[in-house]
Amino acid sequence: MSIVSSDAFSVEKHVAVAAVRRACLVTCTVFNQLVRDRTDTLSKEDESPVTVGDYAAQAVINTILKKAFPKDHIVGEEGADALREESNTRLKERVVALATNALKEDLINGGESQWGLGAQDELSSAAMLNAIDEGNDTGGSNKRMWTVDPIDGTKGFLRGGQYAVCLSLIVNSRVELGVIGCPNLPTDPAHPGGEKGCVFIAVRGQGAHQITLSGNGAVKLPYFHSEKSYVLQSEEAKHTNVPLIRRVSEELHLSEWGMDSQAKYCCLARGEGAVYLRMPAPTTGDKKPYEERIWDHAPGSILVEEAGGKITNSEGAPLQFGLGRGMGENRGFVATIDEGLHGRVVSAIKRAQLVEDATEAKSTP
Numbered sequence: 465m466s467i468v469s470s471d472a473f474s475v476e477k478h479v480a481v482a483a484v485r486r487a488c489l490v491t492c493t494v495f496n497q498l499v500r501d502r503t504d505t506l507s508k509e510d511e512s513p514v515t516v517g518d519y520a521a522q523a524v525i526n527t528i529l530k531k532a533f534p535k536d537h538i539v540g541e542e543g544a545d546a547l548r549e550e551s552n553t554r555l556k557e558r559v560v561a562l563a564t565n566a567l568k569e570d571l572i573n574g575g576e577s578q579w580g581l582g583a584q585d586e587l588s589s590a591a592m593l594n595a596i597d598e599g600n601d602t603g604g605s606n607k608r609m610w611t612v613d614p615i616d617g618t619k620g621f622l623r624g625g626q627y628a629v630c631l632s633l634i635v636n637s638r639v640e641l642g643v644i645g646c647p648n649l650p651t652d653p654a655h656p657g658g659e660k661g662c663v664f665i666a667v668r669g670q671g672a673h674q675i676t677l678s679g680n681g682a683v684k685l686p687y688f689h690s691e692k693s694y695v696l697q698s699e700e701a702k703h704t705n706v707p708l709i710r711r712v713s714e715e716l717h718l719s720e721w722g723m724d725s726q727a728k729y730c731c732l733a734r735g736e737g738a739v740y741l742r743m744p745a746p747t748t749g750d751k752k753p754y755e756e757r758i759w760d761h762a763p764g765s766i767l768v769e770e771a772g773g774k775i776t777n778s779e780g781a782p783l784q785f786g787l788g789r790g791m792g793e794n795r796g797f798v799a800t801i802d803e804g805l806h807g808r809v810v811s812a813i814k815r816a817q818l819v820e821d822a823t824e825a826k827s828t829p
């Protein structure tokens with residue numbers, strides 16, 4: 465029999481919160497200084513955007529993780545190859561400067577340990593790029609590994625909407641800890657125009673909490689009850705199956721709420737939404753559906769579970785975090801706080817898929 469003490473993963477939690485808060489210093493600076501005039505953004509091979517903020521935030525998080533837990537593996541979204549190209553020297557210099565500043569800055573309410581760099585410490589450009597590349601682990605089932613998504617919802621970030629800095633710890637395929645920073649999310653759902661900036665923290669068996677980005681307070685999730693019942697879904701139509709979600713929402717009398725990033729999981733966990741629903745976008749020809757990545761769902765999934773909710777794929781099966789960087793065949797995601805509603809959503813999806821299949825069969829000559 466294993467005995468788990470109630471403060472299991474306590475050091476990991478403090479390190480993860482410091483890493484996410486420091487990474488948020490980067491993303492807020494980048495948004496205020498750079499994104500507004502649309503500089504320092506590259507397109508990745510899949511045409512998704514990556515900004516100076518994605519690179520610098522991953523450098524900050526990985527530097528802190530490697531200092532605290534040198535033996536741990538890291539599965540991070542970004543890699544530093546593009547920054548090593550001569551044509552991107554200016555971008556590289558900005559990344560290094562931004563990451564260095566965020567690692568040195570005093571973290572307000574950072575507690576005893578700031579998990580940053582001392583004033584005298586310097587990291588070379590090469591060391592910073594190597595830190596980004598520490599995130600190139602392939603993932604897998606029997607290891608202790610962190611997932612890092614330095615900016616989740618990069619498109620939301622670029623349009624001044626929701627985005628999230630996301631970190632999780634997975635041990636032998638099970639998510640044990642998740643920390644999500646949402647700099648643009650109101651701290652109080654009852655006052656959407658009020659203070660913004662939240663950090664969400666979940667540890668397996670210890671519940672889920674929200675603190676402010678400046679490190680104040682701790683509210684246990686869920687704590688809010690929204691008057692309307694919302695289905696939270698991607699703002700980006702290409703990331704999901706919009707017509708199918710519409711059918712499910714209509715059947716269950718739920719209102720749709722489009723939002724970028726894992727901020728959706730956070731809103732669900734605190735009680736603002738009823739369902740998080742994500743279904744693979746329809747593909748044409750032989751093209752396979754998009755394979756989801758572990759860093760896009762591991763932190764959000766533990767947040768929902770520790771808030772008392774349930775998350776599975778659209779067929780009611782558990783999510784797979786031990787297959788590698790990807791999550792295997794994409795069957796979508798269903799998360800709810802209310803367990804009874806979860807089953808109703810899974811059934812409604814089945815019915816909506818039958819209608820979808822019948823419509824497709826009719827239109828195929």
Ligand SMILES: Nc1ncnc2c1ncn2[C@@H]1O[C@H](COP(=O)(O)O)[C@@H](OP(=O)(O)O)[C@H]1O
Pocket residue numbers: 512541613615616617618619697698699700702703704723724725726745754757760
């Ligand atoms: N075709 C697709 N289907 C589903 N998800 C996709 C996708 N293309 C990219 N994504 C992922 O969707 C994430 C954003 O999710 P959401 O739609 O909930 O805002 C992106 O994270 P990044 O912004 O970190 O790249 C990216 O990993």
Ligand SMILES: [Mg+2]
Pocket residue numbers: 512513541618
């Ligand atoms: Mg991306």
Ligand SMILES: [Mg+2]
Pocket residue numbers: 613615616617759760
């Ligand atoms: Mg992401």
Ligand SMILES: [Mg+2]
Pocket residue numbers: 518541613614615616617618
């Ligand atoms: Mg990202």
